Amino acid sequence: MNRWDGRVVDYPAETVRRYREAGLWGTRTIADELHAVAATHPDRDAVAAHDGRITFGELDARTDLVAAGLTARGLLPGDPVLFQVTNRLDTVVAWYGVLKAGLVPVCTLAAHRGHEIGEISRRVGAVAHLVEAGARGGDLVAFAAEQQRDHPTLRHLLVLHELVAAPGGDPAAARATVEGIQRGLDPDGVAVFQLSGGTTGVPKVIPRRHAEYWYNSAAYARSWGWTPATRVAHLIPVIHNAGIVCAVHAAHSVGACVVLGTADLDVSLPLMAAERATHVLLGHAHYRAAAHPGFGAATAAVTQVVLSGAKVPPALFDELERRGLWSGQLFGMGEGLFLTTPPGSPREARATTVGVPLSPLDEIRVLEPGGDGQVPDGEIGELCCRGPYTLRGYVDAAEHNARAFTPDGFYRTGDLAAVREIDGLRCVSIEGRIKDLINRGGEKINAEEVELLLLRHPRIVAVAVVAMPDPRLGERTCAYVVADGPFDLADARAHFAALDVAKFKWPERIEQRDEIPRTQVGKTDKVRLQAEIAALVGPGAGVRA
Structure with a gap:
């Protein structure tokens, strides 16, 4: 019996069959997807970060050894591992190492403290807590040790550098260990736990599954036309859903490189310049990046700027256009649905809407707030969605799920939206939110x-x-x-x-x-x-x- 049986809401069997027959969902786990990409592009850069770089071949081999080491510690497939780390090369190595060991990353924030970690860790039955020594804002190692006290399941404290630095062992034996673990995993099973923004209490837990989560990322990469030559700059927290979908998994799904920076533009813009980044995602906190003296050099090779996080000021679009930078928008959520304005979208759509759904099998409705009636195009209502990478329910939240989903399984996002037709394209504009x-x-x-x-x-x-x-x-x-x-x-x-x-x-x-x-x-x-x-x-x- 799977430990999550009865605690997560599964996709209906007929729906799974439809997604797979349409060629959307694959049959590999995320770890096996990485291994396949590494076999195709062993010498290409997988990650270039402010603290180091690694090729796909090196990433694949090192994460095998990390996985074998975690298994030797007694961690078992399905064990949840709290991730409380920042944007570092080692973070990406740990991410794939944990997945290769069959463990389930729980994507908390470095800024979370006892109020959040105590509740989340107990809700998922976390067995291990991965933290970063010397992180800004406090001693996370001491904090993790404190969280272990009187905890019913939290037995292992993992320190990022110690976990991934020069892991020992026999590479062939490690590969055999990983292959054995992955054979026992269901590609439709839980791979990762992301966290919601929440409307009541501590964030709710979002189950993401191997096949749908990798599809989400691969579809995102395809929507922008990425190739192995793409170099994706990412400056916001990488363990967020956006960091995994829009950077790590998306880039790696096509053999591209993640240029992993931080929120500090004084660090990240020189990195982008040195690594000749071709694509960058800017959140609201970086909407003023164009005023930074290093922005011009950082974007010398950039062909795509994607803006996400709030309504984009018209002046920002004008400034990027003046600099010769193509820009588009992204709207996404940990629960699933992504909307983008990919290449080929009219400028009006890119400047005033968040575009169109990522997948041909995404379904969206704009409903009367608090009701089930659909509003006409052009009118504002609640954005609701269902599709091949949108959750069917939060973990252990039957009462909340009854309110958060329509009777036929559409997720009520709480966002106010309208459908607008621009040059024959039915685009979605985000107009606010119902959620507080x-x-x-x-x-x-x-x-x-x-x-x-x-x-x-x-x-x-x-x-x-x-x-x-x-x-x-x-x-x-x-x-x-x-x-x-x-x-x-x-x-x-x-x-x-x-x-x-x-x-x-x-x-x-x-x-x-x-x-x-x-x-x-x-x-x-x-x-x-x-x-x-x-x-x-x-x-x-x-x-x-």
């Missing part, structure tokens, strides 16, 4: 979760958390509070530190009020509060102490 989320430079912060955490402070009587506009990150978190006595940002920071909450979730502005405004039906009037904070902070918004 704050998009802080691509990190999704659940407003309700922050509200509940603030309400744990003994002086807080009432609270409403809303997004406030920010010129660099798109949005930051503002908390309106009613408190017994003065309550300021320093109080909030001390409270969240004591609760061991990831820093990106901490409120970045406190507005103290005598009461929280309500609508006529008694609900918190967040529309009013968002308008108020937008007027207060203006175009030069910053953090208020």
